[in-house]
Amino acid sequence: xxxxSKQRLFEVMSRLDSNFKxxxxxxxxxxxxxxxxxxxxxxxxxxxxVLFTSIVNQGIDSHLEGFTKSNFDVSGNRRIFNFHNSEIPxxxxxxxxxxxxxxxxxxxxxxxxxxxxxxxxxxxxxxxLGQDTLNEDSSKSPINKFVYFGYxxxxxxxxxxxxxxxxxxxxHLKDKFMGYYKQYGSDAVMNRFYVELSSxxxxxxxxxxxxxYSG
Numbered sequence: 341x342x343x344x345s346k347q348r349l350f351e352v353m354s355r356l357d358s359n360f361k362x363x364x365x366x367x368x369x370x371x372x373x374x375x376x377x378x379x380x381x382x383x384x385x386x387x388x389x390v391l392f393t394s395i396v397n398q399g400i401d402s403h404l405e406g407f408t409k410s411n412f413d414v415s416g417n418r419r420i421f422n423f424h425n426s427e428i429p430x431x432x433x434x435x436x437x438x439x440x441x442x443x444x445x446x447x448x449x450x451x452x453x454x455x456x457x458x459x460x461x462x463x464x465x466x467x468x469l470g471q472d473t474l475n476e477d478s479s480k481s482p483i484n485k486f487v488y489f490g491y492x493x494x495x496x497x498x499x500x501x502x503x504x505x506x507x508x509x510x511x512h513l514k515d516k517f518m519g520y521y522k523q524y525g526s527d528a529v530m531n532r533f534y535v536e537l538s539s540x541x542x543x544x545x546x547x548x549x550x551x552x553y554s555g
Contacts, residue, residue, distance in 0.1 A: 377410070377422040378431075378450070384419050386536060391443060392421050395434045405430050428454060441512055449540040482550055489553045490530035502548040503541075513541075 382389040400406040409424035423431050428450065435447040496514055503510040516536065521529040534542060 377424055378428055378454070380421045380423070380539075381415075381418045382421070383535060384414070384417050387442060388446075388536065388538075389419050391438070391440075391446070393419070395431065395438070396421065398434065401434075403430075403433075407431075445509065445512075446538055449538040453540055482546075485549055485553050486546070489549050491527070493530065498548075501552070502545055513537075 380388075380392060382392060396407060396410075396412060398406070405427075407423065407427050407430065410427050411422045413420045413422070432447050432450060435443045435450075496517055499514050499517060500507075500510050503513065513533075517529065517533050520532045520536070524532050534545065537545065
């Protein structure tokens with residue numbers, strides 16, 4: 341297995357099981373306890389990477405605003421965007437100005453997350469998926485469910501169920517899923533689909549799998 345594939349799998353595992361601590365976890369800044377920044381990581385060359393790079397590269401804009409307190413880096417095959425909390429309004433405004441479906445979805449996700457976090461910080465709370473610890477029966481563990489669902493999902497219509505509260509988003513995600521399926525095949529499509537989702541949508545998919553997939 342190539343390093344980038346391992347990194348993606350480790351990120352999935354560490355999100356599903358707080359006890360899973362791979363060495364590569366240190367590169368997944370979305371699970372850090374820092375609350376000064378709102379961190380977003382993207383696979384280099386992905387649509388999200390292109391989107392956020394274009395936002396950062398605007399520099400000082402016509403509003404005389406820019407990301408002077410934020411910092412950006414690269415770790416392996418991922419680009420890391422650490423947006424300072426005080427500059428989140430700039431990020432949201434630029435996403436709205438770009439106006440694509442993907443940019444507006446990111447804007448909604450970020451707004452919802454910062455609102456739900458109470459103080460607007462980027463300190464991510466651990467996702468509770470109905471299990472505080474792994475069940476002794478490994479077939480019921482969150483990791484097991486996610487991996488096996490990736491190989492055994494009944495049809496693409498699971499997306500309609502996961503995002504039943506937002507039919508337009510579900511249609512958009514189904515189109516993206518089919519694109520990844522054609523590009524990466526049945527064995528890799530779920531992993532690629534997952535890593536390209538926003539953090540909010542990743543959590544929604546995780547919760548649905550844990551609560552609905554029985555193997």
